[in-house]
Amino acid sequence: MKTHFAIPVALAGVLGLAGCGSDDSSDAASVTKLACGEITTAALGITGLTVTATETVAAGTVTPSGADSALPQHCRVTGSIDPHTSPVDGKAYAIGFELRLPTDWNGRFMFQGGGGTDGVVNPAYGNILGGGPTTNALTRGFAVASTDGGHTTESAPIVGGSLFGLDPQARVDYGYNAVGRTTEIAKAVIRRFYGADAGHSYFLGCSNGGRQALVAATRFADRFDGIVAGNPGFNLPKAAVQHAWDVQAFSSVAPLDTDGKPIIASAFSNDDLNLVAAKIVEKCDALDGLADGMVNRFESCKGVFDPAELACAGDKTATCLSREQVVVLNKVFDGPRDGSGKQLYSDWPWDAGIGAGGWRVWKLGSSTTSVPNAIIATLGGGSLPYVFTTPPTRVTGDGTNVVDYLRGFSFDIDAPKIYATDLTYTTAAMTFMTPPNPSDLSKFKGHGGKLIVYHGGSDPVFSYNDTRNWYAALAAANSGDASGFARLFAVPGMNHCSGGPATDKFDMLAAIVDWVEGGKAPDSIAASARAANTAAAAFPTRTRPLCAWPKVAVYKGSGDVEAAASFSCQ
Template sequence: MAILQHILGGGVSPTHCSTSFIPNPFLFGAEILNLSANLITNYSQEVPAQFNFNHGSSNVSNIDFCNITVSYTHPGQNDTINVEAWLPLNNYNGRMQAVGGGGYIAGRWLLSHYQMSAAIGEGYATITTDAGLGTETNPSNWGQISPGNVNLYLLQNLGSVSLNDQAVIGKSLINSFYGEPPKYSYFSGCSQGGRQGLILAQRYPDAYDGIAASAPAINWGEVLMAMYWPQMLMNVHKVYPHGCELDELTAAGIRHCDGDDGVVDGIIADPGSCQFDPFSVVGQSFNCSGTAMEISKGAAFIANATWSGPWSTKGKSLYPGPHIGSDLSGNGPMGQGLVETVCFNNGTCVGKPHELVTSWISLFVAKDPEYDLTSITHEDFYRLFRLSVQEYRHMGTNEPDMTEFFERGGKILGYHGLSDQMLPSRGGMRYYDDVTQISPDVHDYYRVFEVPGMSHCWEGEGGQPLTVFDALRDWVENGTVPDTLPISFKEKDGTRNDRIICPYPKRVTYDGKGSSTSAESFSCL
């Protein structure tokens, strides 16, 4: 009856937003604990683009929807997971859009609700899961079941299991509410959400038709340890550069390589080919908040080591670092950097590692919440690095064989900022190369667009892609292949630039003669 009303243009009756109308979904291996349904009317929300990864900004107004929350457990695992679904009454477009999380949060948090707001505004039935973890950014409340013992069930929920559960439950609720399953199912996320999208394609190939997975936190065991590399080096060498000193080194690197693409715009278009030696500017003076300073050899060493990425005690590269041009100090718009320091009035500084990293090493690798990270040596770091990779391969999300997902017609589309300071784009492209070895025709199913000057998921000098999800849907439903995507940004003087971004391994290339502010002057080569 509900779907008949929808077809006739009358929408779904508000009376159907009731537990008496919506049965508990069936989920193999789980026990449903509770189902609640609440009618939300005249819902409005302004959604900024930076909180709506893979999409643009959205102004949602006067939407009526049914908010359904399903609580369940995996018997014997002592977990309680909540899946939240928003099902629009009047503008349903026949499609499901699941949204991902960030950091240690699987979903069902502030950013999820921004993204879900935009989704229902466009007519999608939208879902999110908390994986049983809540919304705390620090995993100390759930990471261990007892001293020295990791809560592997909850980590497994974050890593993979709850994500397929989310898809199964979402489709069941949609079928019950509208009278038929969704025509197409999509997933959208960045960072942790990007990793979630890729693990779904790798392990649950029938969960979604299209996945927007940007700046994915794959190679989990490696990348989290790699993020601590510069902090360890600062502690070992007792060198803690001022943030403004790191900013000056970053600016010097950009100045050195900015014009390599034929356009001087404050952006390194191809940072992988940037040949900048930070030691070449040691001793140069600069202004730091009104104080004259000189770039030190120690700061150049830390910056260079960060860009290079961690290496073993025998000099073997362990993981790529962020590109030259990435925010090292955390003084940029995102407020995050791998070489953050805190400086005091007496001129001394100390390291300020990211909580995401310190939590991982102490709770999950060393398995000691009181573990002193400030005293670890290079040898300790290498040992912990290997443990992180060996013990948590199930979190790695770097299985290159996605053949089954591709054979079903599934599509993956995403972006990665070339100035991503948290999850280096080189790690993501290395994975893409691995997938290519398994599936030489990968470009027919999976494309990643590199974004010059962009930071982690959003912000940066090079703009933010706003049409990724729309291009994904067009690819899935109409076979329209996304060869380029549009992007716009403003330079510091206010000049607007309209450009394109290109799917890896192609590079955006200036024709050398047209206006550098016009997309028509650029192509993918």
């Protein structure tokens, strides 16, 4: 059954109204409408835009993976924006995009955030975020846009997604400009297709899409009314420095192959990580008043859990960690530092999701050779030399070249390069990748914008603590309380965007719409466990409230321990 959100004003009013705080013109009603097949480069006449294809997609012909229903009838538009040839690598670049325009439109626009290093135009269905969503924004009647970030992933092994970092403009497009230009073009096409501007505009994204979301809240504050940023890597170049830190730490305790190179995935076995997770649960689970396998007060676990308790008294066995492994765990969770002891990124919370597959796949991988497949050593290993440091370092993806680069990364000499510029690369990575002033959302707040940020406590890629510290700074910049326009939600146990021993299924789209259009600020957001999430197999029917920081879900003392109704945010 198709679901619609109630539009709080008469439809005629919406269709004649520019989005709240948007930079759209107010004369949309006077434009000549274009049918789907009439949306062409010439008909739109927008500088820098090439429409490559349009098609009317019949209702019921496309069912996204995991969705419980097929997509409605809609117009699909693809194109490119601002093509250029790189003066550095001689390659052609442009901002690729897709826009899907439902026939039964609800008067809203959503920008769908990207992921990783982008490089591909993902179908603009409008992911509502959380694990295992069965619906999307397009099905709910939103017009939805997505972009490839201004480049196309190349076929080179490991580094193919990062080679665009050789081009100065492609870097900036990836950092923020592709979002700004795609939003501008999408809104112009919406106006011509529907003969009206969107009544409200939203941005939803997780991971790099969460970073894009927080960047949009600062650089494009007047173009969005509601923004959801999930597990945001808003300090992504700093997090990439952590990747090198982790690789070096894990390499120090990994067994060596016949060439003397570390097999990183074997630094910690699955049993080792499960041992750590079990001890975290033992020590910290009941801090929220109930021992239920989830550490709701995971922020309080530091100082309660000490991995030294797991150290073997003698030789390494299946029931303990070597003393060297304990040192490495503490080093990884303390975060990267330079030779003087200065912290270069963030520390990390202890949470139960360290034993889940979503933690291993990022941090350690499963490779049985010295050529790692951990995502920090592949995705991170390519982006750090090519995109996040200046000047770029040309590293091939053959053999162990990328991991060798990470193992040789200097935290005194190389880490400062995320702030560096030169005559060719005039914008530093920490400038084009991050919000200009992360704690200053005065422009977004000023036009009535609302922001929801959520982050998994067991995220192995971007530290929850970094996001919490950002939110504390945001609150401080707003007389100690930013909750009137921005709220942070921790997801205990959740890995990167989903997974882990967590209630990781939730509907952030409904929550942000309710806040923007209904004035209902979310004190809590309903979340549930998923049968498909094996890390949550011990509680397959569990529901919990996700609580607005600094509150956490606490058991009321009676009632079904698997039901959200038995918990309150305290």
